[in-house]
Amino acid sequence: MNKNINVGLIGYGIGGQVFHAPVLTVVDGLILKKIRAIKAGQVSLAKKRYPETELVATAEDIIDDNAIDLVIIAAPNTHHFPMARQALNAGKHVVVDKPFTITSAEADELIALANKKQKLLSVFQSRRFDSDFRTVQKIIESGLLGNIVELESRYDRFRNYLKPNAWREEAIPGSGLLYDLGSHLIDQALTLFGLPLAVTAFIMNQRTGTKVDDNFELILKYPGMKVTLKSGMLVREPLQRFVLLGENGSFVKKGMDVQEEALKAGLSAQTTTGWGIEPIEIWGILNATVKGIHISGRVESEKGDYIAYYQNIYDAVSKQSPLIVTAGQARNVIRIIELAIQSDKLEKTIEFN
Numbered sequence: 224m225n226k227n228i229n230v231g232l233i234g235y236g237i238g239g240q241v242f243h244a245p246v247l248t249v250v251d252g253l254i255l256k257k258i259r260a261i262k263a264g265q266v267s268l269a270k271k272r273y274p275e276t277e278l279v280a281t282a283e284d285i286i287d288d289n290a291i292d293l294v295i296i297a298a299p300n301t302h303h304f305p306m307a308r309q310a311l312n313a314g315k316h317v318v319v320d321k322p323f324t325i326t327s328a329e330a331d332e333l334i335a336l337a338n339k340k341q342k343l344l345s346v347f348q349s350r351r352f353d354s355d356f357r358t359v360q361k362i363i364e365s366g367l368l369g370n371i372v373e374l375e376s377r378y379d380r381f382r383n384y385l386k387p388n389a390w391r392e393e394a395i396p397g398s399g400l401l402y403d404l405g406s407h408l409i410d411q412a413l414t415l416f417g418l419p420l421a422v423t424a425f426i427m428n429q430r431t432g433t434k435v436d437d438n439f440e441l442i443l444k445y446p447g448m449k450v451t452l453k454s455g456m457l458v459r460e461p462l463q464r465f466v467l468l469g470e471n472g473s474f475v476k477k478g479m480d481v482q483e484e485a486l487k488a489g490l491s492a493q494t495t496t497g498w499g500i501e502p503i504e505i506w507g508i509l510n511a512t513v514k515g516i517h518i519s520g521r522v523e524s525e526k527g528d529y530i531a532y533y534q535n536i537y538d539a540v541s542k543q544s545p546l547i548v549t550a551g552q553a554r555n556v557i558r559i560i561e562l563a564i565q566s567d568k569l570e571k572t573i574e575f576n
Contacts, residue, residue, distance in 0.1 A: 225251050225252035225537075225541070226252060226541050227252055227253075227254050228252055228253055228254065228292045228293055228537060228540055228541060229254050229256045229290055229291050229292045229293070230247060230253055230254060230255050230256060230257075230291070230292070230293045230294075230295060231256060231257040231258075231259070231285030231286070231288065231291040231293070231294050231295070231315075232244060232255060232257070232258045232259065232285075232295045232297060233259045233282045233285055233286075233294065233295065233296050233297060233298050233306060234259065234260075234296065234297035234298040234299075234320075235258050235259070235260035235265040235266075235268075235269050235297070236265065236297065238297040238320050239258070239260075239265075239295075239297040240265070240268065240269075241483065241486045241487055242297075242320075242347070242349055242483075242486065242529065243295055243297050243320070243347070244258070244269075244272070244273065245272075245486055245491055246486070246492075246529045246530055246532070246533055247295070247533040247536075248273070249491065249492050249493055249530050249533075250530060250533045250534050250536075250537050251537075252537050252541065253293075253533060253536075253537050255273055255276050256276060256277060256288075256290065256291060257276065257277045257278075257279050257284065257285050257288065257291065258273065258276055258277075258278055258279070259278075259279050259280065259281065259282055259284065259285055260278055261280065266278055282298070282302075282306055282309070286306075286309055286310050286313050286315065287313060291315060292315065292316060292540065293315065293316045293317070293318065293343075293536070293540065294306075294310040294315045294316070294317050294318070295317075295318045295319075295320075295347075296310070296317065296318070296319045296320060297320045298320075299390045299397075300322060300325060300396070300397030300398070300402060301325065301395060301396055301397055303319050303320070303322070303323065303324055303325075303397075304324045304325065304329040304332075304333065307319050307324075307333050307344070308332070308333060308336060311333065311336045311337055311340050311342055311344065312336070312340070314340060314342065315342065316342050316343040316344075316540055317337070317342065317343065317344050317345075318343075318345050318346070318347055318536060319344075319345075319346050319347065319553075320346075320347045321346055321347055321348055321349075321406045321407065321410070321553070321556075322346075322397065322402045322403075322406040322553075322556065322557060322560070323346045323406075323550065323553035323554060323556065323557055324554075324557055325396045325397045325402075325557075326557065326561065327554055327557045327558040327561055329557075330550065330553065330554035330557050331554065333550065334550045334551060334554060337550060343536070343539055343540055343546070344550040345536060345539075345546050345548050345549065345550060345553075346548055346550060346552075346553035347532065347548075348406070348407065348410040348548045348552075348553065348556075349407075349529050349532060350378075350407040350408075350410065350411060350480075351410065351411065351414055351532075351547070351548065352527060352528050352529050352531055352532055353479075353480035353482075353527050354480045354481070354482075354499060354500070354501050354524045354525050354526060354527035355464055355465060355476050355478070355479065355480055355501075355507070355524060356411050356465075356480075357524075357525035357526075357527070357528075358476065358507060358522065358524045358525045359374075359415070359465050359467055359474070359476070359507075360414075360415060360525075361525055362467065362474050362509070362522070363415060363467070367469075367471065367472075367509065367511055367513055367518075368467065368468070368469025368470070368471050368472055368473070368474065368511055369469045369470035369471035369472075370447075370469060370470045371448060371467065371468070371469045372447065372448055372449070372468050372469060372470065373448065373449050373450070373451075373466075373467075373468040374412070374415070374416075374448075374449075374450045374451070374465070374466070374467050374468070375450075375451045375452075375453070375463070375465070375466040376408055376411060376412065376450070376451070376452055376453070376464070376465050376466075377408075377452070377453040377454060377455075377458075377462060377463070377464065378404045378407060378408055378453075378454050378464070379453075379454055379455050379456075379458035379461070379462065380404075380455075380456050380458065381456070381457060381458055381459040382456050383430060383456070383457055384430070385430065385432060385433060391403060391435070392433070392434065392435060393434060393435070394434040394435060398435045399435035399436040399437070400435070400436050400437050400438065400439060400454055400455075400456065401426060401436050401439050401454075401560055401563065401564070402560060404454045405439060405441070405452070405454060405560060405563075406556050406557075406560070408441075408452040408453075408454065409441070409452065409556045409559045409560065410552070410553070410556050412443055412450045412452060413552065413555055413556065413559070414552075416443075416445055416448070416450060418555060418575055419443035419444055419445055419450070419559075419575050420444045420445060420446065420574065420575060421443075421444040421572050421573060421574045421575060422441065422442070422443060422444075422559060422562040422563055422566055422572070422573050422575060423441070423442040423444070423566050423571075423572040423573075424439065424440070424441045424442070424562075424563035424564070424566040424567045425439065425440045425567060426438070426439045426563065426564065426567040427439070429455065429456065429457055430456060430457065437455065437456040437457075438454065438455040438456065438457070439452075439453070439454055439455075439563070440452070440453045441453075441559075441563050443559075444572070461477055461478070462477075463475050463476065463477055464476050464477055464478060464479065465507065469511070471511045471512055471513060472509065472510045472511025472512060472518075473509075473510055473511070474507055474508070474509045474510075474511075474522070475507060475508050476505075476506075476507030476508075477505055477507075478501065478504075478505025479505075480499070480501070480527040481499065481500070481501055481502075481527065482498070482499050482527045482529055485498070492530055498526075499526045499527035499528050499529075500524075500526055500527075501524040501527070503521065503523075505524070506521040506522055506523055506524050507521070507522050507524065508520065508521055508522070509521075509522045531547075532547065532548065535547045535548075558575075559575075562575065562576075
């Protein structure tokens, strides 16, 4: 029988509702004891979905509770640093939703504090567990394409209006598309290839009246290789999600991992067959010559598995297993964002430092 780890979730917006609560509760041994929810609709939904979980009004109701072992912070980005610091000082293990912090200096402070307190600190970089990314990762590791020379990855949306009363649409630290979707794309690139030599960025405000960036292109320079990361809010027709080029050929992939839409629909991995399995229509296409044999056709996508993140968190807390997503890795994502902002402002390439 697994040891129980009592969890407190701070925030029950889209992040808490869709990505954290329904995923962590599938893991045997993670017990969702408390949720901080403020808005009436969020409180009502949380009560309906988790009747045995206590609903509280403040973060302190979770952080100051001696029975809580693990605090998950799914609050707006400006709250990530102070809440994580408060939770670590209270002796809690902490998971922070992405982006980790607003600045790399804040990230460094939290990492030092977690080490001092000897507590787990991780960041919910969920897109490492997407089916499409796992497929790209496996193709690179297989060596089918030979030496990789270029990767283009994009994560787009279409919303040609400003979402009312949304903090991400306000001109505050950590808002905008670069911190939002950019943190996913950057984390994936660093997971595949490590830290770049330099960063070049183009960051734009495209929608009429927007106060925040809603389009960006980042170019990460590696020895003999280029990684281009793109995102925009005015992309109505889906473009290629991944374009991977190597000396032996290429791999291209459209479509997004199916887990998010399933979770938004209220489905669960516990009750849904084929969880995380992509339909054949959005499998990627490989075109390569391997050992003199030309191969061209669809590649079955790897299974998406957000649950693996929280299973790892449980194992790390209860069995001291290594973390898959470390705070140090998440810190480097924030550093790339800082360098991208600097690059765009100065209109020049910035070396990684």
